[in-house]
Amino acid sequence: MRVEILCTGDEILTGKTINTNYSHMAQRLGDVGLTVHWGTTVGDDRASLLQAFRQAGERADAVIVNGGLGPTVDDLSQEVAAEACGVELVLSDYWMTRMTESYARRGRVMPPNNRKQAMLPANAEFIDNPIGTACGFAVTIGQARFFFTPGVPREMRRMLDEQVIPRLLKLGGITGVTRLKRFHSFGIGESRADNMLADMEVFKNGGDIKLGFQAHYPQLETKLAVHGENEADLLARLAPVEAEVRKRLGNFIIAEDDQTLEGVILATLLERGHTLSTAEMFSGGHLAARLAPLAGAEHVFRRGIVARDPGELGINGVSTEAAESVGRTLRKESGASHALALLIELDAGADRPDFGGTICVGIADTRATVSRQARLIGGRDWVRAGAVELGLDCLRRHLLGLPVDERIDFERR
Amino acid sequence: MRVEILCTGDEILTGKTINTNYSHMAQRLGDVGLTVHWGTTVGDDRASLLQAFRQAGERADAVIVNGGLGPTVDDLSQEVAAEACGVELVLSDYWMTRMTESYARRGRVMPPNNRKQAMLPANAEFIDNPIGTACGFAVTIGQARFFFTPGVPREMRRMLDEQVIPRLLKLGGITGVTRLKRFHSFGIGESRADNMLADMEVFKNGGDIKLGFQAHYPQLETKLAVHGENEADLLARLAPVEAEVRKRLGNFIIAEDDQTLEGVILATLLERGHTLSTAEMFSGGHLAARLAPLAGAEHVFRRGIVARDPGELGINGVSTEAAESVGRTLRKESGASHALALLIELDAGADRPDFGGTICVGIADTRATVSRQARLIGGRDWVRAGAVELGLDCLRRHLLGLPVDERIDFERR
DSSP states (O other), rough: OOEEEEEEOOHHHHTOOOOOHHHHHHHHHHHTTOOEEEEEEEOHHHHHHHHHHHHHHHOOOOEEESOOOOTTTOOOOOHHHHHTTOEEEEEEHHHHHHHHHHHTTTTTTOGGGGGGGGGGEEEEEEEOOOSSSEEEOOOOOOTEEEEOOOHHHHHHHHHIIIHHHHHHHHHOOOOSSSEEEEEEEOOOHHHHHHHHHTTTTTGSSSOEEEEEEEEEEEEEEEEEEEESSSHHHHHHHHHHHHHHHHHHGGGGGGEEEOOOOOHHHHHHHHHOOOOEEEEEEEEHHHHHHHHHTTGGGTOOOOEEEESSSGGTTSSSSSHHHHHHHHHHHHHHHHHHHHEEEEEEEEEEHHHHHHEOOOOEEEEOOOSSEEEEEEEEESSSHHHHHHHHHHHHHHHHHHHTOOOOOOOOEEEEE | OOOEEEEOOOHHTTTOOOOOOHHHHHHHHHHTTTOEEEEEEEOOOOOHHHHHHHHHHHHHHEEEEEEEESSSOOOOOOHHHHHHHHHHHEEEHHHHHHHHHHHHHOOOOOGGGGGGGGGGEEOOOEEEOOOOOEEEEEEEEETTTEEOOOOSSHHHHHHHHIIIHHHHHTTOOOOOSEEEEEEEEOOOHHHHHHHHHEEEEEESTOOOSSEEEEEEEEEEEEEEEEESSSHHHHHHHHHHHHHHHHHHHHGEEEEEETTOOOHHHHHHHHHHTTEEEEEEESSHHHHHHHHSSSSGGGEEEEEEEEEGGGGGGSSSSOOOHHHHHHHHHHHHHHHSSEEEEEEEEOOSOOOTTOOOEEEEEEOOOSEEEEEEEEEEESSHHHHHHHHHHHHHHHHHHHTHHHHHHHTOOOEEE
């Protein structure tokens, strides 16, 4: 079944409001095994709405329209839906009564322009909105069933889950389940990850499972999308592929699904009753900011030191020896079981695309001190983001007993 | 001129990634006087892309396509653009050389699949990407000129400003000059700012200058868009309005145009030869991270302390007295001329929309200590973001001799 989402409103069209309603709707549909094939955004403009309804009505089996159900003159969804259907708008006595009663319960009189919200296309199927004055409705335009939902996020979310999704599943005769398995990695770029996985039969054209990547520097997300008849069938097909991907990406996998790198580190430290202090130069608090604010970090995070001058950390310059020394001293002084030191020696001169820095990471625990050096380039912000990730990843690797100095793609030597 | 934006990619279509590229592009176009009429989102799917290109080519004069220029098999923009134009893909020797050299400069060999990024439709106009391997290009499909841009935000943003917008303005025959004057404020919401400015004649219907707002919590951006025949005409009309807005928003203005709050603070400290240390709880490094990494901060930023436990800062709990005490001690110990302490006492229990915290800010300098308390609500992340902004704004106000405790809109008392 081809499902489309059509978002309306000048605020969305002009970019003033970021369209989080769209992403919420598309994700919820994906969760229940429905695929969104097309998204459209148009403003509060009669001609655009009519054209958008007609074009979607030709392409899709079902369309969710969001917004334009409010009481003001720029809310046009009902009017244009009626026009597209070739029917009149008719007052819903039921909805007028519901709105009037709802205002009365709060000791208020309904403003006259709310009447507009009870005007529905004559052929519309009524869809309830238990928490707002914008009622939903469904009509057929072209070959598609259109579901009209309010723009207010909490009203849209409830109507989507309780009213629209059940109707869509019925319409699509959908059985079965869908899963998106995600691996987060650090140290390999999209092309390298693609090379590492592309020869797996299951990903080839028409294969069983769809492989996708998403780069959010410095991390890369590797995604496996799979549909199954039922949970057991899905898991049976996903399990071996998942295991193979995990094996191939190996030590570079920093987290899976909803996990984060910092979450994995925090969970490991918490589980072992460890505590952590950090010291950083140039990253200026970005390292601490990944860990210290997390729920649970109050049991783990001891002290973060942010400095711009090596002298402030008791060292003369940036080196792996200095990073180890800062780690050892900080661990002792703060009484933490672990200390992570992230030092950066920046290139001289103004920021530029090939501006770089030398990163030295030092980790001290009760038994040993390890360190790692790497050179990153790409401008100040890029180097800083890469350095923070490198520091955190070294700590993860150290905690998990993996090599801390495996070469990464972003690194120059 | 009718301009459309066409975003491609499964991660956008499925709602996994919130489409901030769209809102950025639409806003930037609005800023220079171009209006977006239609937005489309399709996935990494050949048939959908072709249909979307053709439909947009019938509706629009210009279309910006975003995404699908990467090196992997699911990046289809060039291929489908060539198909829509009825031409072949041709290797751009120029771009191959540029990519190869760029890899070589970083001491790396270009992976073979990057070659795909140098394949452009035979009739394409090349559009430079100085900071990435995805080059842009323009072709004509139907009645519209299509501009293809990379999905990586920083590459898209630069290409949009430097390459695409000038071409669009030329295409639309837009002459004269456009200026967007921006004021960044902290502490006033959009409705209050609107009330403070809306009665100015110049903003009324058909007025000379267009007033707009954009909330990026915790900051608000107030924008004046003005179009003039030439620079002198534009400045003559803008200057008195700019002055009046500056007067009305008053102390709440933290920065203008490309300035940032942290940049203003740093510049003030640098100019006076001052130095700064910071201490923070719960914000976990986010305060330091706003200042310490900036270019120039090496002359100003002495020491940042990040703690989760009041004991780590030598205090028993969170209060204005404690904040002042932390400030005084830190200033002395670190040898800085100024110290900023940001303490947060969080509500108990799990995160929720009305989860709040009590913020205490203390500032010490060579002459005095000042403090300020405020209660913010809105969930952990919201409180943290608001607290960091409040701390920085107090420091700005203190440095500029403004009252540090002016009531802000986000505050509950």
